[in-house]
Amino acid sequence: MNKVFTDGLSFALPLLIMAIGALYSEKSGVTNLAVEGFQGVGAFFGALAATLFAPLIGNGNQAIIYIAMVCAAIGGALFSCIHGLLCIRFRANQVISGVVINILSVALTAFCTSAANAAISGNASNKFVLDVSSKFTVPLLSKIPWIGGLFTDMYPFEIIIAVLVVVLWYLMNRTRFGMRLRACGENPQAVDAAGANVTRIRWMAVIISGALSGIGGICFAYSLLGNFSPSIYQGFGYLAIAAMIFGNWNIGPTTLACLAFGLAKSGGLQLCIAAKLPSNYTDLFLLLPYVLTLLLLIFFSRKNHPPKAAGEPWDKSKR
């Protein structure tokens, strides 16, 4: 039982940070299906940094994880500029831009990984092997019956993400920037008439979404995979978008949706183990989050209110 909570949380939090990334972009009025690509490219940058810096600061030094996270955020942010350029500067179709970026990122990172590996070690492997992240257990809290598992065997990044989520909620709901960002996604004309710069706000939102997705990606690389390889593209980005939609583009409910996905995934796996099913059934149980997505879609789609102006390029001359 504890294992369900422990694994569930370590899956839910990276998912959540990506979902909030998508949410920032969409709340500003830029539809963002490119989260999948952002997280992959972010993870690539993080893993590359880890591979390059690890020999310098000593193998096994945990600081490398933080360096990787910062680089992943920067990489994701840089890569998201393509989406910004297409959607904001050139007013391209935002859905197509997102899908194309996702396809592009798979090919791009696969090529760059083997090229980088060839240059570093002479062996053109398609993965960067990462160190194992240390884990820690919170004293006292981990002893709470039922939910103690949430505080057991935690990755350090989980704390960072939890803090980030609070900061991002505050930024979105309590500050001037957040207020204008939300207005941009509903009625950019109103923001423009009020004297704020719609283009700049949308650019910032897209870049934030790239950075957050990058962080999510490198966390998956460290926790789920232990390396960076094309298997980072498992559709977690799309799952994050689904969580955002179920959360009705609000950070609070989105958090709950991510936790539900996380627990469904780890619960399914533990169920499979507990039932002593042969290992080929695990794949079936790993479907759970996606089946859950399909079911939830039926119930949630009707009542949802996506940002009204999401997907519409901002054109000042249009009235």
Add this chain to the structure above:
Amino acid sequence: MSDYKSDYIVEMRHITKRFPGIIANDDVSLEIRKGEVYALLGENGAGKSTLMSILFGTYEPDEGEILVNGKPVKFHSSTDATACGIGMVHQHFKLVEPFTIAENIVLGVEPEEKKLGILPWVNIRKANQQIAELSRAYGLEVNPTDRIADVPVSVRQRVEILKMLYRGAEIMIFDEPTAVLTPQEIDFLLQIIDNLRKDGKTIILITHKIAEIKRVADRCAILRQGRLIDIREVADASAQELADLMVGRQVKFMLEKTAPQFRAPVLEVQGLTVKNEHKFDVVKDVSFTVHGGEIFAIAGVSGNGQGEIADAIAGLLKAASGKVLLNGKDITAMPVRERALAGLSYIPEDRHETGTIPDMMLRENLALREYYKEPFSRRGILHQEAFRSYSEQLIQTYDIRCAQGPETVLRSMSGGNQQKAIVGREIEEQTDLIIFVQPTRGLDIGAIENIHRQILQERERGAAILLISLELEEIMALADTIGVLYRGEILKIDAAEKMTTQEVGRYMMGVKEA
């Protein structure tokens, strides 16, 4: 020279603005005195809104200069204009629906404070208080914590006015402010404008309604096709003079309408209820009858179920309950085409969404009711020659102006001519029932006259006409019988000559017997 002080708060000198293909403003010069109500009168496309968008910084003029308080200014955006004390209420409100009234008002100039000295946050509680005070001071009652999505248009307009006051605007531009209001709300707004003037504000009022100018404005500039025609003191100019100046020829105010001659009932609506996608009754238990030779008009404020009634009769929406009879035949369950063949024509509200296929040619659009029949279609093959000759005939009969004849892409035509095409197409069917929804929306006086004449001609022919309009003037001018719709219910049905504009306006706001 050094103590030169302008008498004028705003001077626009030789303003010219070109858009691809048209000159929106052609060498227009205006001087506006501090503390006056200055009206800009003109038809659609006369360049009023463009001129004021230039003053508000939305567009930059190609030529000419602007002086505010005697000093030359160059506005690159509305922010610059706001800083100079200029505010504008746009025709289409610029509001964020999920935000509260206060949030909308402070957007862009949010009162930001530092929590614990570092954390920036928007103090919305303080804003709520300021706005409550401001709204009381000017008699513009609003509740700052209400969401825009939940309040009616008239309150939204107050929010736009408060937005200007909150930013300390001295010069206030109103773009067609009364287009969305009921007569009583118009009275209230004109009172507010008068109060603002007494408070020393300068008001610029863009409108094509002469009655409003007569009531509230001091001076009036008349624009036609981008050019300044004349500037008149309102007190010295008659309504007829102003109208003639605006249109550029003699305008007939009164339509020549013969006494009604009702025939047999054509359309009978019995207990019609229509639900929207949220299962909410947008039309509630509506019953009425329209006879041949009768114009039955439905009055009401926008969004009270007008469009849904029309769509349900035409078959675009399903009736949740109730019956629709056409010439005594139950058509409630019929698909759209069968209803049309049973004798129903429909001029829908939205020309582009439902009325036409804007990116196809005029000849195709004109044949939308006929294309599947002989001679247009033979064994599934379309015959272009039939389309061409049919459309040429309609272009002639209905005076549709189109640059490339039948091959003109509909979208490239003016709104008035698009509407003439739809009206022509539907009237040509010579059906027993014709439904007109907002037939003159956004059209200029010439096109309005044309369409009103057509409606009256069809009435003469003996067709039953259901007219749904937001323009009360139009309803009062055309209707034989008026039904007033409020929140999906018909509150009152009576002969048109028994009701005054004020009475209809009261019912439109939901007041039953006075």
